[in-house]
Amino acid sequence: MRSPSHIPKFDSFLHGGFIKPSSILVTGSCGTGKTNLCMESLFNAAKQGEKCAYVSMLSESTNKIIRTLSSFSFYDEINIMEKLSIYSISSDVMAKGDFAIFEYLNENILKNKPSRVVIDTINVLEDIESTFDERPFYKCELRAFVQNLLQEFDEQNILLMVTCETNASDMYSSLWPYMFDTVIQLGIENDGQTPHRYMEIIKEKGSDFDMGKHKFSITDDGIVF
Ligand SMILES: Nc1ncnc2c1ncn2[C@@H]1O[C@H](COP(=O)(O)OP(=O)(O)OP(=O)(O)O)[C@@H](O)[C@H]1O
Ligand SMILES: [Mg+2]
Numbered sequence: 197m198r199s200p201s202h203i204p205k206f207d208s209f210l211h212g213g214f215i216k217p218s219s220i221l222v223t224g225s226c227g228t229g230k231t232n233l234c235m236e237s238l239f240n241a242a243k244q245g246e247k248c249a250y251v252s253m254l255s256e257s258t259n260k261i262i263r264t265l266s267s268f269s270f271y272d273e274i275n276i277m278e279k280l281s282i283y284s285i286s287s288d289v290m291a292k293g294d295f296a297i298f299e300y301l302n303e304n305i306l307k308n309k310p311s312r313v314v315i316d317t318i319n320v321l322e323d324i325e326s327t328f329d330e331r332p333f334y335k336c337e338l339r340a341f342v343q344n345l346l347q348e349f350d351e352q353n354i355l356l357m358v359t360c361e362t363n364a365s366d367m368y369s370s371l372w373p374y375m376f377d378t379v380i381q382l383g384i385e386n387d388g389q390t391p392h393r394y395m396e397i398i399k400e401k402g403s404d405f406d407m408g409k410h411k412f413s414i415t416d417d418g419i420v421f
Pocket of ligand 2: 359
């Protein structure tokens with residue numbers, strides 16, 4: 197089943213929208229538009245009646261998350277209360293490690309049976325140092341932890357978008373891209389004198405897509421290709 201991105205022109209690049217359920221990694225360096233892209237998709241899906249959840253792993257206050265977005269025309273306060281829930285995982289929960297994070301996601305997000313979820317950003321999981329039984333948490337366990345997490349979302353038929361901060365040059369050596377069904381890279385590059393933003397679909401499991409870099413700008417109306 198396909199589910200719209202709710203971002204103009206994006207669905208045609210994806211040859212019909214996102215596959216649901218699936219996991220989408222939105223990767224790029226700092227300030228490339230990862231959060232904006234995910235939020236625009238989430239807000240517009242919520243406006244169409246889809247049950248949505250945004251999960252910040254950065255322990256930011258929900259007020260700050262909302263404030264940053266309120267300048268966009270897709271922002272709609274009423275919708276936030278009706279169909280879009282915003283969660284911020286506290287640094288205490290993050291510090292308790294893998295089991296506490298899994299439990300938080302289960303009890304706060306999965307229990308409410310959302311249709312579309314954004315997790316922003318997955319890099320924070322790389323900082324987990326200990327497990328719930330207070331022994332060191334190893335890199336190979338991180339992979340298994342995230343795989344279990346992705347499977348849980350998949351089994352609940354959720355469209356999951358996850359942001360990840362990587363530079364274009366080290367994207368292929370990163371732990372994350374191969375674990376996801378779809379990988380979308382955002383970047384900024386110089387075209388002669390003028391820098392511009394681009395979006396490139398790196399892979400989309402089970403579908404063809406438009407290859408190459410698609411230029412976009414971020415405006416008050418959101419992402420414009
Ligand atoms: N209304 C707007 N009009 C134009 N550009 C905007 C607007 N609002 C935000 N931006 C741009 O969006 C950029 C930030 O986008 P976003 O927060 O989605 O990036 P990010 O990839 O999530 O960054 P980070 O890695 O820091 O989380 C800012 O640098 C800003 O230039
Ligand atoms: Mg961000």
